[in-house]
Amino acid sequence: xxxxxxxxxxxELWRAGVVQLPSAGAQFALASVALHRTGRYDTMFATAxxxxxxxxxxxxxxxTAQDRVLNITAERCVKAxxxxxxxxxxxxxxDQLNAAELRKxxxxxxxxxxxxxxxxxxxxxxxxPHSGDPHPEDGGENPHPEMGR
Numbered sequence: 001x002x003x004x005x006x007x008x009x010x011x012e013l014w015r016a017g018v019v020q021l022p023s024a025g026a027q028f029a030l031a032s033v034a035l036h037r038t039g040r041y042d043t044m045f046a047t048a049x050x051x052x053x054x055x056x057x058x059x060x061x062x063x064t065a066q067d068r069v070l071n072i073t074a075e076r077c078v079k080a081x082x083x084x085x086x087x088x089x090x091x092x093x094x095d096q097l098n099a100a101e102l103r104k105x106x107x108x109x110x111x112x113x114x115x116x117x118x119x120x121x122x123x124x125x126x127x128x129p130h131s132g133d134p135h136p137e138d139g140g141e142n143p144h145p146e147m148g149r
Contacts, residue, residue: 007101010088011108015120017085018112023123025077032070032128035062039135063131071128078125 039062045055092102112120 005091005095007098007105010092010102010105014085014088014105014109015112017081017083017088018122019120021077021081021084022125025074025081026123026125028070028074028077029126029128032066032074033126035066035070036129036131036133037136038062042135066128067131071130074125074128 042055042059045052045058092105095102108117111117113122115121
């Protein structure tokens with residue numbers, strides 16, 4: 001028989017969905033931003049005879065890693081987190097036997113969402129650029145200052 005699900009279990013599940021998975025997604029999004037910035041150096045593939053044969057291979061690798069790995073993984077981490085948080089909330093809403101204990105769950109959620117627990121603050125996940133977006137130029141506007149130049 002399955003063990004009883006405690007309020008702490010629900011809180012851990014909800015926190016994984018609202019804080020931990022989006023935090024992982026944010027890291028993938030920031031990696032996409034950093035990889036996208038390498039586009040400003042595409043001119044290094046220019047030779048006296050024209051573009052280097054490496055230019056197309058590097059661009060394909062960069063664009064594939066950015067669009068198909070980093071951006072998709074960032075999006076899926078966020079969506080998986082939303083689903084997990086919704087599951088925890090749905091379970092809490094239907095557990096009538098533990099209604100008194102679940103008030104603590106509701107209060108803990110409120111505390112986290114209002115910043116009372118800074119260690120569990122839900123992250124802001126940047127919208128990662130896609131390979132077709134313009135590449136930042138040296139000295140240009142930095143759309144993601146958290147990543148530096």
